Amino acid sequence: MSLSSDEQKRYARQLGPGVLSEQGQLDLGRSTALVTRVGGMGGPAALMLTMAGIGRVIIAHGGELISPDLNRQVLGCEAGIGQPRAPHFAQYLRSVNGFVEVEHVDHEPADSEALDLARRSSIVLSCPPTFEERLRLNRAAAIAGVPLIDAAQWGMTGTLMVIRAGETACLQCVYPQAPPFEEFFPVVGAISSAIGSLAALEAIKILSGTGRPLLGKMLTYDGHQGRVTTLSLTRRDDCPCCAEM
């Protein structure tokens, strides 16, 4: 199995020393990523995975696009205001790279559906605003046995965690209980896109066997201070999600 000449041409700038090997590109092309949700962080994450040539991307997001989304949701446009987000965004992703299968789910999946989707995926990118959803995806990825990339944002700060339950700390090791949720929290789109792109990069690294993934780490970019910190995370012996794994 090798890349077609059209694929060679499309991915020419990311193939070679220091980037992906041809085998890595083929492995990426056989992989499926679940990205939920696809707003400020998940949107650029899904876009970068699509552009990089993942085999299939499944995007999940409910609701309709509204004007305040457009300070950060890069898959949207003004003409899409009032339209259901997921199909509108999926259509855009398909227009970007015809080598990629794009599937959409027009709501936030609950427990059993999240698990089914995780089982169909090679990796899960968790980009929702609520801890309830993030912890649900953490559980689903752990049970499905696939890596999870958790992305979060607030104001001009973003965090990223790369998790393989049973080997690294999981999200629930770090946050045993969901902190209170603020519905209309502040966020600048530039940080959303930066964190979403880094989430995609970590997924590309894992799926293509390139570089050293941030497994077991939490990366924080404090945009106010221009400061990056990376912490190593420790598993919790009494974690209800992963202690038995």
Ligand SMILES: [Zn+2]
């Ligand atoms: Zn855990």
